[in-house]
Amino acid sequence: xxxxxxxxxxxxxxxxxxxxxxxxxxxxxxxxxxxxxxxxxxxxxxxxxxxxxxxxxxxxxxxxxxxxxxxxxxxxxxxxxxxxxxxxxxxxxxxxxxxxxxxxxxxxxxxxxxxxxxxxxxxxxxxxxxxxxxxxxxxxxxxxxxxxxxxxxxxxxxxxxxxxxxxxxxxxxxxxxxxxxxxxxxxxxxxxxxxxxxxxxxxxxxxxxxxxxxxxxxxxxxxxxxxxxxxxxxxxxxxxxxxxxxxxxxxxxxxxxxxxxxxxxxxxxxxxxxxxxxxxxxxxxxxxxxxxxxxxxxxxxxxxxxxxxxxxxxxxxxxxxxxxxxxxxxxxxxxx
Ligand SMILES: NC(=O)c1ccc[n+]([C@@H]2O[C@H](COP(=O)([O-])OP(=O)(O)OC[C@H]3O[C@@H](n4cnc5c(N)ncnc54)[C@H](O)[C@@H]3O)[C@@H](O)[C@H]2O)c1
Numbered sequence: 001x002x003x004x005x006x007x008x009x010x011x012x013x014x015x016x017x018x019x020x021x022x023x024x025x026x027x028x029x030x031x032x033x034x035x036x037x038x039x040x041x042x043x044x045x046x047x048x049x050x051x052x053x054x055x056x057x058x059x060x061x062x063x064x065x066x067x068x069x070x071x072x073x074x075x076x077x078x079x080x081x082x083x084x085x086x087x088x089x090x091x092x093x094x095x096x097x098x099x100x101x102x103x104x105x106x107x108x109x110x111x112x113x114x115x116x117x118x119x120x121x122x123x124x125x126x127x128x129x130x131x132x133x134x135x136x137x138x139x140x141x142x143x144x145x146x147x148x149x150x151x152x153x154x155x156x157x158x159x160x161x162x163x164x165x166x167x168x169x170x171x172x173x174x175x176x177x178x179x180x181x182x183x184x185x186x187x188x189x190x191x192x193x194x195x196x197x198x199x200x201x202x203x204x205x206x207x208x209x210x211x212x213x214x215x216x217x218x219x220x221x222x223x224x225x226x227x228x229x230x231x232x233x234x235x236x237x238x239x240x241x242x243x244x245x246x247x248x249x250x251x252x253x254x255x256x257x258x259x260x261x262x263x264x265x266x267x268x269x270x271x272x273x274x275x276x277x278x279x280x281x282x283x284x285x286x287x288x289x290x291x292x293x294x295x296x297x298x299x300x301x302x303x304x305x306x307x308x309x310x311x312x313x314x315x316x317x318x319x320x321x322x323x324x325x326x327x328x329x330x331x332x333x334x335x336x
Contacts (some may be wrong), residue, residue: 010064014039018076026052083108090119124307125314131292134257148252153230158238176321183320196223199324
């Protein structure tokens with residue numbers, strides 16, 4: 001990090017993810033300070049500000065963009081607001097960390113990325129799982145040829161329970177809200193682009209999810225340009241908790257990462273050998289990855305380094321999500 005300089009940050013959106021980032025900036029990243037938090041739901045902003053000792057709260061994010069002391073913003077508002085705020089933040093000369101997905105429409109994404117390019121500000125997308133120690137180890141194994149030439153990739157990514165229906169209705173559906181993390185993980189681990197996607201899916205968890213226009217269970221087949229074949233296995237409800245596993249099989253072996261647990265106790269009795277359930281959801285399982293992604297963003301801004309996850313990564317994951325929806329609806333493989 002640069003000699004003692006501290007990055008002043010504004011946070012836009014004080015919901016689930018905005019609060020998490022605010023805590024990390026306040027308590028875990030000494031190189032940054034949250035200076036202002038904006039949310040039209042003022043109670044949320046105020047509570048978060050009190051907890052994280054943020055000096056200013058505002059209902060309207062424009063006050064964040066107009067504050068000359070703020071160098072960087074975190075966009076943590078709902079997805080449909082991201083593209084507009086990115087354009088305004090870039091025009092105001094702020095460096096930007098934006099939660100996934102950038103937007104649900106490629107035209108909106110392109111306009112936002114053009115604004116970023118024009119303003120020459122840093123732009124990082126919140127694909128936090130790239131910063132998870134397990135997945136980083138898998139990437140390293142592939143990069144360094146520890147398992148030879150990769151042939152097959154399997155990602156299992158199942159949530160413990162579905163989000164509220166109100167969220168599902170505006171989220172872009174499973175492929176743009178949930179699988180989007182796995183699409184990015186697939187590109188990151190293999191280090192190459194996907195050429196073709198086939199998605200099968202269904203409503204098996206809750207008919208209300210189907211009535212809201214979404215599915216809750218999916219299996220996606222990916223064909224990479226370099227020949228690797230991959231699968232992504234999603235469910236919005238695993239009764240045993242958050243199930244996040246990966247295996248890559250190659251010419252020289254395989255690498256596998258298992259779930260993370262709150263402890264490593266194994267209990268053996270007369271009937272079975274068992275253990276406690278895995279860490280319950282993303283706030284528990286991926287907490288360290290959220291800290292690491294923000295540290296990387298702060299470092300990129302303070303020391304003028306490239307961001308580790310950029311606009312093109314954010315865009316490609318949406319391209320893949322849209323292709324998966326097309327494949328599911330038309331029941332055929334879709335070329336990207
Ligand atoms: N990376 C991840 O793992 C992860 C996890 C959860 C959510 N997200 C993403 O983060 C974003 C927010 O999700 P969430 O779960 O925190 O939602 P949320 O509904 O809990 O919070 C959103 C907050 O934004 C506020 N808001 C609405 N319009 C605003 C505006 N114009 N300016 C400022 N604030 C505004 C709302 O009042 C609310 O408090 C979504 O894009 C979501 O996809 C990413």
